[in-house]
Amino acid sequence: MDQLAKALGARIRTQRKACRLSQDALALACSIDRSYMGRIERGEVNITVEKLYRIASLLSCDPASLLPPVAELQPG
Amino acid sequence: MDQLAKALGARIRTQRKACRLSQDALALACSIDRSYMGRIERGEVNITVEKLYRIASLLSCDPASLLPPVAELQPG
Numbered sequence: 001m002d003q004l005a006k007a008l009g010a011r012i013r014t015q016r017k018a019c020r021l022s023q024d025a026l027a028l029a030c031s032i033d034r035s036y037m038g039r040i041e042r043g044e045v046n047i048t049v050e051k052l053y054r055i056a057s058l059l060s061c062d063p064a065s066l067l068p069p070v071a072e073l074q075p076g
Numbered sequence: 077m078d079q080l081a082k083a084l085g086a087r088i089r090t091q092r093k094a095c096r097l098s099q100d101a102l103a104l105a106c107s108i109d110r111s112y113m114g115r116i117e118r119g120e121v122n123i124t125v126e127k128l129y130r131i132a133s134l135l136s137c138d139p140a141s142l143l144p145p146v147a148e149l150q151p152g
Contacts, residue, residue, distance in 0.1 A: 004125065004126055004129055005125075005126070008125060046124040046125060046126045047124065047125055048122040048123065048124050048125070049080065049081075049084060049122060049123055049124070049125060049128055049143070050080055050081070050122045052125055053080055053146070053149075056146075057146070062146065063143055063146065064140035064143050067125070067139055067140050067143075070129070070132075070133070070138065070139065073129075
């Protein structure tokens with residue numbers, strides 16, 4: 001489900017930019033390693049729900065709003 | 077954030093029961109170890125977003141609907 005990680009990472013990146021935060025600033029605020037935050041946004045890692053909540057909190061959005069709609073992940 | 081894991085596990089259990097599935101049947105369908113599924117429902121582990129999507133798919137619900145509202149997790 002690497003499609004999911006990519007879609008989730010893209011949504012996190014979009015929301016981070018909307019908040020005018022750098023990737024480094026977000027990583028620091030979330031206590032997540034900077035290089036790991038880059039991997040999250042590129043969809044290279046599967047994050048835990050707990051990290052999702054931490055990131056959403058810093059981005060002032062609902063965790064659910066960062067989840068890609070299932071319909072977008074269907075093959076085809 | 078073990079409060080989050082507990083609230084998420086409780087919501088998964090509620091939805092599983094609504095689907096009239098046993099914990100074993102859900103674990104098997106999701107390719108998740110049976111004992112691990114028990115730990116998920118008891119909130120002893122932090123699951124990945126990818127597992128959340130797999131579980132939601134088997135429970136015929138939206139992944140976002142399994143996420144506990146942030147307001148329920150506030151201390152106090």
